[in-house]
Amino acid sequence: MQLESDRVAWHSSKVSKQSRQLSNGHGSCVLWFTGLSGSGKSTLAAELELALHELNCKSYVLDGDNLRLGLNRGLGFSQADRSENIRRIGETARLFVDAGFITLAAAITPYQADRELLRTRFGQDEFIEVYVRCAIEECERRDPKGLYRKARSGEIRQFTGISAPYEAPRHPELEINSEKVTVAESVSILLNYLRSRGCLPAEGKAGG
Template sequence: MTRETTANIVWHPTTVTKEDRQRRAGHKSCVIWFTGLSGAGKSTLANAVEYELHERGLSSYVLDGDNIRHGLNRGLGFGAEDRRENIRRIGEVAKLFVDAGVITLTAFISPFQEDRALARSLVADGEFVEVYVKCSLEECERRDVKGLYQKARAGEISHFTGISSPYEEPDAPELVIDTGKLTVEESVHAVLAYLQQKGIV
């Protein structure tokens, strides 16, 4: 985008505000950002939490890493720059969902601290809930749900997090869910308990 183009773009305030939408929904909106290694259980947990939110009549939506790469982020690779752009776009989309009054659950490896910090900075304080879905590399490889670790070990996949690309653990996530020790039900309960404690739901 050129400097001239940027200068001619002006933010247009909406008539209906985020607070208006939250009042209509009957709950606050936020981003629940599930991060962790491939196979840790991010998507499983995000969808299980959303099911419970939906059953309670709350507005929610899951943005899943693989699903997003079928559309919005189709064409992005897995090198460092493309990973950053992948997370930047998701952060912006999640921000729009929060503005719409929706509890937004994102399931992305998002391996870099800097990128997760950027996503956090896009929403207001208290609207970003980082959930570190903790699971040892050994357990993730044992599960190997999609057969990706086997391919990565065979050199068929480059830039694979945990094998040929680093994963930077969160320094101070709002929640740590150890899926090597907790059941899905226990993990869902922990997330919902946090949302209730913070007055989000």
């Protein structure tokens, strides 16, 4: 039986990732924001994207909710579906990194094994795991979408932190406690980290 992989082959671009990075004036990588629902992942990714845009950087947010409305529509919240959801976001992020973008992926990503597999799909120093830490009590207090309330009442099943597990990262590149650090301070931390990694110029504006 012929496998699907036997019928397809990767077609390389005539424009290299390095050439795109040189043209952009900065490196490319993915910052993968993981944490409980309500921890502040999407907010932080959106504010960092704005800051990068103001520095003339090529960047884009891959938000877990947005992708479930399109590319990942039809996937549920079983462990298998969650893993497939993350795999698809990861492959999309890999294409953006190859295109020279600083890519910001915001998705709960509850399982350590999925995050470890993600890391193997990127080149050295291209995958930056950002653990947005927040106590579940605070996430429930915020509850911006009313999901915790529904999970507690049984309206939502397999909800991370309530009826499904969240495995906190063991060795993230960055850990940001959103209960103690403001969004503005967090963005500054992230920008400085990108500069320290050589993804952003040490001074001045990136890009043209």
